[in-house]
């Protein structure tokens with residue numbers, strides 16, 4: 104925990120502005136002030152970063168490396184101040200100097216190095232691991248352009264480049280002295296070296312320099328500062344070689360842009376290069392670091408764990424094999440035993456179309472030595488398993504088949520641990536998506552339900568709730584998230600519930616203010632239910648189901664009924680630029696919003712807000728103000744979900760299908776404190792003769808709702824409305840929207856009824872908050888550390 108008085112801070116801050124910009128604070132702008140603050144904070148934790156590294160090295164602490172092609176760190180100013188214990192000192196100091204703290208916070212770019220839940224989870228884990236003194240390092244790609252900035256033009260999503268590095272990144276340190284060379288393409292053949300050892304010989308390869316940029320991840324009020332390393336691709340610096348402009352562009356392109364698509368495999372060579380670039384640089388640097396203190400790599404698993412987060416970094420397996428065999432001269436068997444002990448893998452999806460595969464030709468040409476090793480992994484796997492499990496099963500789950508490399512199977516075979524991210528998800532992996540490999544390696548499979556960091560989602564995003572918990576809850580909920588259970592004892596205390604209601608009202612008012620300022624739409628925070636669905640736009644997540652209900656409400660109003668409680672429906676969602684249908688849904692919701700928000704018949708009863716450019720910063724504004732959390736994916740499709748956890752922790756009531764982690768939330772809070780609807784995963788799987796047309800034909804009310812997509816109720820959606828209508832009827836409604844509609848509408852009606860009794864409503868909210876502690880990523884990451892990586896959690900103090 105840093106020691107700094109307000110006066111010292113002010114002095115240091117003024118000096119920093121002077122040194123950086125040769126200006127007085129009064130002449131500086133918010134961006135300069137942010138930069139000065141970030142650098143000042145970096146200086147504060149630099150000694151701890153150094154000491155943490157030395158402690159890991161000198162005391163031979165086991166370190167885990169979390170490899171991921173996506174991270175979503177969110178803005179780091181507030182988390183860093185919080186974790187250093189400097190929030191009060193610095194905000195007081197800034198205010199003393201007459202500066203606008205909010206403006207400074209907003210001046211920080213929000214790095215979009217990920218698409219959604221997957222990337223955010225990685226960043227939550229880094230924060231939690233540092234808080235628990237666990238040696239967990241992040242390893243990712245420093246994309247020059249992050250996920251596109253979303254704007255709406257005439258209701259259509261427009262993608263703008265996210266030039267987040269334009270003003271530099273004050274948190275990172277470039278470490279060119281730790282760069283590695285990554286080899287692509289060319290030819291490779293095995294031949295004896297001068298000692299008669301069989302080694303690979305390469306010709307015509309393209310070498311790329313991987314330069315690391317390190318950012319400190321500060322532990323919450325402790326001494327630990329871990330390393331988050333992002334790699335950037337550059338031309339090698341070898342003075343004997345010259346490169347032309349095209350070669351420079353080809354190299355820089357590797358880390359230029361994040362693939363804006365987490366729903367379907369992007370069948371692009373560049374993505375394959377990104378994946379190998381990340382794993383090769385990461386694994387090489389780990390080996391090099393280990394080698395500093397060890398004569399050989401024989402016992403590397405004692406102090407190194409490598410985690411493959413989703414399949415994108417699965418080539419870490421053949422890459423480590425390559426290094427162990429080609430550079431360390433281990434036998435295959437020894438290298439394989441070591442590799443499987445070092446590697447572990449998390450699967451994040453049940454969507455079959457998202458299970459990554461690569462054409463073998465592409466792999467063979469792009470990373471020829473890696474392809475040879477994958478072939479050998481495949482050959483040995485078949486040789487070992489066919490006699491036991493038969494050719495048919497083994498063919499189905501071998502790393503190579505149908506002309507492609509199957510990355511998920513490679514990841515399972517080369518790891519000692521395979522986990523899903525919620526109980527149902529892990530069960531479904533075992534029984535369907537990975538069932539053949541589960542049969543062969545049941546001991547590898549385990550569940551690690553996702554979690555979220557309460558530091559960002561309560562302490563930073565929701566100061567009024569933080570204050571309430573601080574004054575009312577016994578125990579140290581900030582260090583021991585399960586202590587939030589203390590709220591349960593107040594769940595029937597009207598005074599407490601009133602305070603909780605005031606907290607929510609305050610947050611709703613500040614969101615309403617922002618909506619007015621940014622979108623010029625007025626919403627009524629004092630009477631309306633804030634009904635929130637924030638996540639990537641995907642058909643399986645069923646934003647469409649939510650939109651149909653809004654149409655339903657609108658039709659009720661137009662028919663002269665009054666809604667019992669006004670509603671504000673809030674969406675935040677980006678669609679992958681190539682995901683045509685998802686973009687049509689966005690256009691439709693935007694047009695629906697326009698009609699409803701401007702119809703005088705509606706008055707204050709109904710609003711639809713589509714918050715543009717939904718990301719971590721937007722989530723921080725929306726989540727504390729939510730009354731209802733929409734988690735309405737088709738059961739069996741959402742691996743876990745994490746916005747469900749963030750929203751419950753902020754006292755929103757979950758409206759959900761029995762999918763992903765919703766099931767565990769329901770178990771935690773009990774059926775009285777959640778609103779569940781729709782088919783279960785088992786029912787969906789058993790529903791073989793689904794006819795959306797039959798459901799439509801048999802339900803007059805539903806017909807009217809669905810027809811609104813094509814009958815002109817919503818203007819300007821001729822094409823989109825027709826396509827969506829056809830997806831529901833002509834193409835038999837792949838995600839069972841119509842099948843679940845009636846049950847969803849009833850669940851929504853139940854929400855309305857419950858909301859009218861504030862005492863009952865806030866009692867539910869209180870129980871949700873009380874039970875949210877078990878979904879803290881601190882607990883999740885401790886389980887990864889204990890069960891998978893075998894890390895220590897010792898506080899080190901100098």
Ligand code: CJB
Nearest residue numbers: 219220221365451524742743744745
């Ligand atoms: N997920 O965000 C992504 N991108 C993918 O490519 C695959 C999965 C999400 O990961 C989250 C973290 O595990 C899950 O909560 C979520 O259900 C899943 O869709």
